[in-house]
Structures are given as C-alpha cells and as structure tokens.
Amino acid sequence: MIHIGEAGHQKIISVGIDIGTTTTQLVMSRLTIKNSSPGAVIPKMDITDKEILYRSNIHITPINEHLLIDAHQVKKIIEAEYKLAGVKKEAVETGAVIITGETAKKGNAKNILEATAGFAGDFVVATAGVNLESILAGKGSGAAKYSKENHKIVANIDVGGGTSNIGVFKGGRTLDTACINIGGHLIELEKHSDKITYISDPARLVINDMGLQLGVGERVTQSQLIQISKKMAEAILETITKRKVAGLAQQLMMTPPLKEDYKIEKVMISGGVADYVYSDYRPVSVTDITKYGDMGPILGWAIQEAFKKEGIQLAKPAETIRATVIGAGIHSLEISGSTIHVNSGTLPLRNITVISPFPEGVPEKAADIAKLLKNQVDRITVQDITEQNLAIALKEPYDMSFNSVNELAHGIFEAMEEYITQKKPLIIVIEADCGKVLGQCLSIIAKASNELICIDQIQVDEGDYIDIGKPVMGGRVVPVVVKTLVFEKAK
DSSP states (O other), rough: OOETTSSHHHHHHEEEEEESSSSSEEEEEEEEEESSSSSSSSEEEEEEEEEEEOOOOOEEEETTTEEOOOOHHHHHHHHHHHHHHHHGGGOHHHHEEOOOOGGSSSSTTHHHHHHGGGGGGEEEEEEOOOHHHHHHHHHTHHHHEEEOOOOOOEEEEEESSSSSEEEEEEEEEEEEEEEESSSSSEEETTTTEEEEEOHHHHHHHHHHHOOOOOOOTBBHHHHHHHHHHHHHHHHHHHHHTSOOOHHHHHHHHOOOOOSSSSSEEEEEESSSTHHHHHOOOOOOHHHHHHHTTTSHHHHHHHHHHHHHHHTEEEOOOOTTTHHHHHHHHHHSSEEESSSOOOGGGGGEEEEEEEEEEOOOOOSHHHHHHHHHHHHHHHHHHHTTOSSSSSSEEEEESOOOSSSHHHHHHHHHHHHHHHTTTTTOOOOEESSSOOOOHHHHHHHHHHTOSEEEEEEEEEEOTTTTTEEOOOBTTTTOEEEEEEESSSSSOOO
C-alpha cells in the first residue's frame, strides 16, 4: 500500500526474501521516498528513511536429497511469515527474492523465483548472482556504511552454508567483489553425531587436498573436523591477504579473485557462520560441533583463529546472519532522477540487459553514435539473447546542450530502428541529468511509434541487469534495481 504524506513524501513497503543453502528468511521494511532538495528548481528524490517492520523466523531451506529446492515448501514458509507479520502481499510494492550459495546451482532455481515472485509486489529482483549477493550482504551488514563513516576500505565476508561472498567498499560504494565456494553446510552429518550424511563437490576438493579418506556413511573424528575447518578458513583468508590465490583456494573460487590495486583496512564477517566467529566458542566434542547437522560452528571458530594468527582484528558488523536478507529488502533499491521520460503502461520491466556502447565517451556526430551502437546491438544478437530487453547505458561526463542531446537522439534512433520494429521498448539509462530532454527528442524522431523509457542519474555498467518499477511520487521518479549477475552458473 502506498502512503502519501502531506509533506509530499511517499512510503512504500519492501520485502527481502533470502533462500540460502542452509536457511530461508525474510525481512519487511518501510522505505520513505522524499524530495531531498525542496528549494531546487529540479527536485531530487531520495530514499530518506529505512525502517525494518518485521524479521521472520529463520527456517531450514527445504531441499530434496541435496538436489532440488522444494518450491512448494518454500512458498508455504513465506505465506506463513506474511500471516505472522500481518501483511497482505498486495500491500508490498517492491523487494527482492535472492537465491544464494549452493541453492543458486540447484536445477529448479528459476522455478523457486516464479513461485515466490508474487510476494515481492510488481517490482521484484529475481536473481542468484554471487556478485550481487556480496554487495547486498556488505550493505546489510553495515560494512558499506562503516566504510563511508570511517573513511576506510572495508571487506565484508558473508560466510553462509555454501559460499563465502566478499564485498569490498570504499566511501559507501562497492569497490570490488569475489566469491569462494566455502560454507558451513558443505559437509552434512547426523545431528550430535560423527556420521557423515553428505559431502558436496567443493568439500570433496578440500578433503582430497588434505589426503583424507572420508565418505558418506563413514565416521569422522574431532581432529579431522578441526583440520578441514582450518583448511577452509585458510582459503578464505588467502582471498583477502594474497589476492593472487593458488592451489586449493584457486580451485574453490567461483569468481575472479579480488583486485590488487587497493589495500583492505578493515574486515567484517557476516552470514550464518559469523555468530561463531565473534563468540568464545571452542570445539570440545564432535557431538557439540555437529549440533546443527553441519560444520558451521567449527568453521566460524577456525575463521576467528586464522585471522587472529595473521594479526587481523575483525570488526563486528551490525548484522550477521540477516545481512543478505536486510540488504535485499532495504539496500537493493535506487531512485531515478526526476527529469525522466517514461510510459508507465510499459512498467514494470525486469532483467533488462545493459549494454554500454561508448566506453571511450559518446561521439559528437549521430552517424558515429549509430555505428558504435549498432555494432554492439549486433554483437548481442549474435549471442542469441535478444529475447531480453536491452538498455543503453550512457556515462558522464556528457555535454548536455540541446544540440548534443538532439544529435545523440538521432544516432540512437538510427542504430535501434530495426530493434524497435520488434515491438521492444527503447530503454536508455543515463548518468547525466537530461533524461527528459533526450526522451522528448527521441519521441519526436520516432513519431511516438514505440515504447520509450529514458531515465537518468543511475549508474550502470556493461553486463549488468536492471529492473525498472512502476513510477512513484506522482510519476516523477521510478525505482530501479541494478543487478551485477543473474543466475550464476554452477562451476
């Protein structure tokens, strides 16, 4: 339900749903959108307040025989939590459904998103990308905010059941991301027992690297669990301290390693394992270690020990196990500039492929603009992904004089004329504050023959995906989610 206050602000309900390797949970929030420059000629709409309304119980993710997520059971969990929260799904305008860790590799991940999308309103992020997960976890944990307030480069490592997602932040913005296939649920055991019930492929790499002879149905000793957890923790540490990972750590990486052109000044650990990183927990027996049916507690202990041995003092985040879901529900949304040109009947649109045809800057002449853009669109066509809608990204700096914008409009239309005939919307995302003028020029050139969306003051890059929601604040702005990857492929 949208609420419009007397002061011209608008409140919307947002939900974050995180379906992870080990746990499933959701968070409901109220976001306030307000003009942060009321005295200016051009209003600037921002999300000025974020309030968490409800935190769900933490549920074990229902997975059938380590292969498929049980979509029906996940839907039942979410329905029950909505009822407990006293919120009807019609009251939710925006949000994110995030499938994370090992569950992102399950064969029916897309089915889960289809089953749960209706619970996040008309505008939903449907994604399982590890890079986005790293960003959301770092924002949800408070690492991004810490980097801004303390003027430090901060790495947040979100250690879940199947993966450890690393987000690096500077001045509140994402600097770098990476992901390594290490988590507390990669080896499963009978609760309070030493009997192994499941070994994932990444865990098998660790066991083989150590020369251990362990299999499903066999017994494991406390000493062996300590050795395995230490090996995993060392691989996580290596991603932060060495950057150029090798050997086992290299085999476990799901993404390229972190870049080497900056120095990390502070490290935080979030995720389901994090509570054991910051506690005084010590492994005293196998039955104690396996009380949750996995290696979560001892992996947390091993991470604490590894970083302490390296002389790295860990900062405690504001959120641990709920970092990703809070990031999904509160920090996934951006607001466009207020000088935009949109056809509200076209929206919402999801999973729009971003192309950036002018990496060296926008040419001055329409013919040159058209040539570069058409080459990029043709390349995408060859890759057979034209089923997706395309968004053209235009970066700053850009000459915003009318002549330059008009030249740009002619170049874009010339390049995209064939694309437009496919009844696809022409979508432009520009960093400069000239979305309305560019949209009007294009509309005149195209003679209003196509759907046109031109939004500004949003930063996107080649290879990103975006969702654009229905206009808010009386149609003056639109909510946008920028996603780094969609449906990460299993390695």
